[in-house]
Amino acid sequence: MIPSRGLATAALLAARRPLTSTSRSLGCNFAAASFLRQRLNQNAIQRPMSRAWESTTINPADAASVPPIASEEGADKSGHITTQSNEAILFFDNIFPLKLSSVLVRPWKSDHDVTDLLKRFESSSLGILDPIRLVKTAIPEDLPIRVTEILPRLKDGGAYVKFMYDANIDPAEIEAQLSKRLKEKPIKPWFAIFRPVNARLVQGTPWLEDLYRYPTSLVKIEFVPPTPGITPEELPEETLYSLFRKYGKIADIIPQPTDSKVIPRYAHVGFPVTRDAIMARNCMHGFIVNEALGGGNKGTKLRLSFEKRVKAHSIWNWLSNHPRIVIPVLAALIAGFSVLIFDPIREFFIKLHIQHSLEFKDSRIYKWFKKQSGNLGLSGKSKGDDGLEEVWNHRRDAIVQVQGWLDETSDTFIVVTGPKGSGKVEMIMDQALEGRKNVLKIDCRRIVEARGEAGTIKRLATAVGYRPVFSWANSMSSMIDLAVQSTTGVKAGFSETLESQLNKIMQTTTGALKDVAVASRNKKDSDYKLSEDAWLEAHPERRPVIVVDNFLHKGEENSIIYDKIAEWAATVVQNNVAHVIFLTTDSAYSKPLDKALPDRLFRTVSLGDLAPEVAKNFVLSRLKDQIAAAEKARKEAGNDELEKSPIPRPNMLELDQCIDTLGGRLTDLEFLARRLRTGQSPKQAMEEIVSETATDIVRIYLLGKPSEIAEKKFSPQQAWHLIKSLAQNPNLRYNEVLLSAPFSSAAPAAASNADAAIDSLVSADLVAVKTHQGRPMTITAGKPLHQAAFSVLLHDRVLRAKMDYDVLNDSSKAEAKSIDKVENELALLGSLPRQTGETAGRINFLLRKLEDSQTKIAKWDKEMTALKKLLSEEF
Numbered sequence: 001m002i003p004s005r006g007l008a009t010a011a012l013l014a015a016r017r018p019l020t021s022t023s024r025s026l027g028c029n030f031a032a033a034s035f036l037r038q039r040l041n042q043n044a045i046q047r048p049m050s051r052a053w054e055s056t057t058i059n060p061a062d063a064a065s066v067p068p069i070a071s072e073e074g075a076d077k078s079g080h081i082t083t084q085s086n087e088a089i090l091f092f093d094n095i096f097p098l099k100l101s102s103v104l105v106r107p108w109k110s111d112h113d114v115t116d117l118l119k120r121f122e123s124s125s126l127g128i129l130d131p132i133r134l135v136k137t138a139i140p141e142d143l144p145i146r147v148t149e150i151l152p153r154l155k156d157g158g159a160y161v162k163f164m165y166d167a168n169i170d171p172a173e174i175e176a177q178l179s180k181r182l183k184e185k186p187i188k189p190w191f192a193i194f195r196p197v198n199a200r201l202v203q204g205t206p207w208l209e210d211l212y213r214y215p216t217s218l219v220k221i222e223f224v225p226p227t228p229g230i231t232p233e234e235l236p237e238e239t240l241y242s243l244f245r246k247y248g249k250i251a252d253i254i255p256q257p258t259d260s261k262v263i264p265r266y267a268h269v270g271f272p273v274t275r276d277a278i279m280a281r282n283c284m285h286g287f288i289v290n291e292a293l294g295g296g297n298k299g300t301k302l303r304l305s306f307e308k309r310v311k312a313h314s315i316w317n318w319l320s321n322h323p324r325i326v327i328p329v330l331a332a333l334i335a336g337f338s339v340l341i342f343d344p345i346r347e348f349f350i351k352l353h354i355q356h357s358l359e360f361k362d363s364r365i366y367k368w369f370k371k372q373s374g375n376l377g378l379s380g381k382s383k384g385d386d387g388l389e390e391v392w393n394h395r396r397d398a399i400v401q402v403q404g405w406l407d408e409t410s411d412t413f414i415v416v417t418g419p420k421g422s423g424k425v426e427m428i429m430d431q432a433l434e435g436r437k438n439v440l441k442i443d444c445r446r447i448v449e450a451r452g453e454a455g456t457i458k459r460l461a462t463a464v465g466y467r468p469v470f471s472w473a474n475s476m477s478s479m480i481d482l483a484v485q486s487t488t489g490v491k492a493g494f495s496e497t498l499e500s501q502l503n504k505i506m507q508t509t510t511g512a513l514k515d516v517a518v519a520s521r522n523k524k525d526s527d528y529k530l531s532e533d534a535w536l537e538a539h540p541e542r543r544p545v546i547v548v549d550n551f552l553h554k555g556e557e558n559s560i561i562y563d564k565i566a567e568w569a570a571t572v573v574q575n576n577v578a579h580v581i582f583l584t585t586d587s588a589y590s591k592p593l594d595k596a597l598p599d600r601l602f603r604t605v606s607l608g609d610l611a612p613e614v615a616k617n618f619v620l621s622r623l624k625d626q627i628a629a630a631e632k633a634r635k636e637a638g639n640d641e642l643e644k645s646p647i648p649r650p651n652m653l654e655l656d657q658c659i660d661t662l663g664g665r666l667t668d669l670e671f672l673a674r675r676l677r678t679g680q681s682p683k684q685a686m687e688e689i690v691s692e693t694a695t696d697i698v699r700i701y702l703l704g705k706p707s708e709i710a711e712k713k714f715s716p717q718q719a720w721h722l723i724k725s726l727a728q729n730p731n732l733r734y735n736e737v738l739l740s741a742p743f744s745s746a747a748p749a750a751a752s753n754a755d756a757a758i759d760s761l762v763s764a765d766l767v768a769v770k771t772h773q774g775r776p777m778t779i780t781a782g783k784p785l786h787q788a789a790f791s792v793l794l795h796d797r798v799l800r801a802k803m804d805y806d807v808l809n810d811s812s813k814a815e816a817k818s819i820d821k822v823e824n825e826l827a828l829l830g831s832l833p834r835q836t837g838e839t840a841g842r843i844n845f846l847l848r849k850l851e852d853s854q855t856k857i858a859k860w861d862k863e864m865t866a867l868k869k870l871l872s873e874e875f
C-alpha cells in the first residue's frame with residue numbers, strides 16, 4: 001500500500017493544476033507519478049498495492065486516474081458532488097478534530113486554505129499524522145472499489161470519498177463490508193482515542209457549504225418537495241426513527257407543533273453525540289423518501305441542517321418567576337455572607353481601636369524614646385507643667401472616688417456632671433483613667449451633629465473603630481427596596497433602618513469588648529477554669545472602660561441615638577463586660593438612663609467652678625513658662641541694665657478682680673491666661689473677654705436670623721427678659737419668671753411653652769437652674785462670665801431700648817387679644833333678651849378687666865413712644 005504522504009502529494013499536485021487538455025493532464029500526471037516513485041524509494045515501509053488504490057499507482061498508463069483531493073466546495077464549485085453510474089460516496093467520520101473548525105471563524109481563513117496547510121504538512125517528517133492516511137488505512141485492501149475523489153470536510157471532522165464499483169455489486173454490501181472491517185479492526189486517531197473512525201454510505205445529495213454553520217447535536221429535518229409544485233408529506237416519528245437510528249442513538253424526536261404555520265414542515269432529531277448528528281446530516285441530506293416509506297406519490301425530500309440547542313434555563317426561569325420568595329432569600333444570603341466575611345474583620349479593628357494598638361504615642365518605641373530624651377534633658381514640658389496640677393489636687397477626692405468605683409463590682413453607671421468648660425473630660429481621661437489600657441471614648445457631639453443617617457452611622461462607626469462600614473450602601477439599598485416593592489409588591493428587606501444599623505454596630509462592639517476583657521486571662525491563674533462571665537464578675541479591674549462624652553447634647557433632637565447608647569451601656573454593664581462613664585452638662589440625664597437601667601442608683605460626681613485661690617494658681621502656672629523664658633533671654637543677652645530691671649509681672653490686685661469676675665470656669669481661665677501671655681494687663685484682658693461674650697450673646701440669643709430663631713424653643717424677648725432681670729438681680733425665682741409677661745403672655749408659637757423655653761436656654765448654657773427637692777427653685781447666669789456680660793448689655797441704651805420695645809409690643813398685642821375676647825363675651829351677654837342678676841357680676845368683672853387692659857396698653861404705649869424717640873436719636 002502506498003504511504004499516505006505519497007497519496008496526499010499526488011492529490012495535491014492533481015488539485016493544484018487544473019487541466020485544460022488531455023495532453024496537459026497526462027504530462028502533469030506523469031510528473032506526479034515520477035515524484036511518487038522517488039518518495040516510494042525513500043520510504044522505509046514497502047507494502048503491496050490494494051485494489052482500492054490502484055488508480056494511485058505510478059503506472060504511466062494509468063497516471064491519469066490518480067484520485068484528486070478536491071476542495072470542500074465540490075469539484076464543480078457548486079457545493080454538490082456529482083456521481084455517475086456505478087459511482088457512490090462514502091462519508092468517513094472522525095478524520096479531523098472538530099475543534100479545528102474554530103480557525104475558520106477568521107474571515108481570511110477558509111476550508112481550502114486549511115486543506116492546503118494540511119497538504120503541505122504531509123511533506124514534513126510527521127506524515128504519520130496525515131488525516132488522509134486514516135482514510136486510506138480505513139479502506140480494506142480487498143474491498144472491490146476504486147477511489148476517484150476525496151473531499152475533506154474540516155467543519156464536520158470527516159471526508160467524502162467517491163468511488164467506483166462493479167455493476168453487479170450493491171453499494172449497501174460495500175457499506176456493510178466496510179463497517180464490519182472497521183468494527184473488527186478499529187482505527188483510532190490521535191485526537192480521539194476512545195472513538196474509532198466510522199464510515200457510512202451517503203444516500204442523499206450532500207451540500208458542501210463553507211458557511212459559518214458549525215455542527216451541533218440537534219438536526220433539523222425539513223420536508224420539501226423533490227421538484228417544485230409537489231406537496232410533500234410530513235413524516236411521522238416512527239419513520240424518522242427507522243431512517244436515522246443507524247447513525248447513532250437518538251435522544252429525542254420533536255415534531256413541529258400542529259398549530260404552527262411555519263412552512264415547510266419540519267421535525268427535530270436530537271442525538272446525544274455530535275459526531276452521530278454529523279454522520280446523519282452528511283449521509284441523509286437530500287434523501288428522497290419514497291411512497292413505501294410514507295413520502296407520498298411523488299416522494300418527499302429531506303433537507304437537513306444543524307440547529308443550536310436552546311437551553312431550558314429551568315433554574316433561572318424558576319428564580320425569575322418567584323421574586324417574592326427569591327428576593328428575601330437573596331437578601332438573607334447577602335446578609336449572612338456579610339456577617340461571615342466582614343464581622344470578624346470589624347471586630348478585629350474594634351479591638352485595635354480599644355487597645356490603641358494603632359496609635360504611635362502608645363507604642364513601646366515612642367515611650368522608650370520619650371523616656372530617653374527626658375533623661376537627657378531634651379524633652380519639653382513635664383506632665384505637671386501644664387498648669388493643671390493645682391486643679392487636680394483640688395479635685396483629688398473626686399478622682400480617687402471614680403478610680404475606686406472602677407475597681408468594684410457594680411452593675412450601674414458612673415455619671416460625671418458639670419457645666420461646659422469644667423474639665424470633665426481631662427479629669428476622667430488624664431487622671432482617673434491614667435494607666436488603663438483598654439479605654440473606648442465616644443463623643444456624642446460629633447455623632448448627633450452629623451448630616452443624615454449615613455453620616456450618623458459613619459460617625460458612630462468611627463468612634464468605636466467599626467470598619468469597614470458602607471454607610472452609602474443604605475441609600476442605595478433603600479432605592480432598590482423601593483423599586484422591588486413597587487414591581488413585586490413585597491419588600492425585599494435590603495435596606496435597614498437607622499435603629500437596626502446602630503444595634504448592629506453596638507452588638508459587634510460588645511463582642512469585641514468582651515474579647516478584649518478576657519484576653520488578659522492567664523492559664524497560671526487559680527481561677528482560670530472559671531467561665532468568662534464568672535471571671536469578668538470576679539475581676540472588675542480587668543474590664544474595659546467606655547467613656548460617653550457630651551451625653552444629651554441636643555438631646556431633644558436626637559433622642560433615638562441617646563436611647564440606643566443608654567440601652568447598649570446598660571447591656572454591657574449588666575453583663576459585666578465593661579464599665580461605663582457618662583459625661584454630661586444636662587441635669588436631666590436621669591430620664592434616659594432610668595429608662596435603660598431602672599431601679600438602679602447611679603454613682604454621680606458633680607464638678608463646679610474652681611475656688612478663687614485655685615483659679616489664681618492655675619492662671620499663674622500658665623504664666624510661669626513665659627516668665628522663665630523672659631529671664632533666660634535676659635541672661636543670654638548679657639545686658640546688666642536689663643538684668644537689673646524687673647520683669648513685668650501681672651498686677652495681682654487686678655488679677656484677683658478678674659478671677660472674681662470670670663469665676664472658676666476652666667475654659668474661661670485658660671482664655672484669660674492666653675491673653676495675659678500676649679502682654680495684656682488683667683483688667684484689659686477681662687474687659688475684652690466680657691465684651692466678646694456680650695457680643696456672642698447678642699448674636700446668638702437676641703438678634704439672630706429669623707430662620708435661626710424660628711427653630712429655637714425660646715424667643716428673643718424671653719432671653720432678653722432673663723438677661724435684664726439677672727443683670728439687676730443675680731438670683732431669680734423660677735415661678736416668678738414663669739408668671740412674667742414674656743413667658744405668660746401670648747408668645748410666638750415656637751416659644752409658647754414657658755418651661756420648654758427655660759430648658760432650652762439652660763441647654764444653651766445662657767442660664768442655669770438650681771433645684772430644691774426635685775423642683776426648680778432659682779435661675780442664675782450660666783456662668784460668672786455671663787453675669788458680667790449681662791451687666792454690659794444692660795448699659796447699652798440702644799440695645800436695651802430696642803429689646804424693651806419688642807417686649808412691650810408683644811405685651812400690647814397680648815392685651816389686645818384679651819380685650820377682643822372680653823368684648824366678644826360682652827356682646828354675647830348684651831344679646832340676651834333681658835339682663836338678670838346672675839349675669840351682672842360677670843359683666844362687671846369683664847368691664848373691670850377691660851379697663852385694666854386698656855390702662856396697661858395706654859401705659860405701654862407711652863413707654864414705647866419714648867423708646868422710639870431714643871432709637872431715632874441715638875446710634
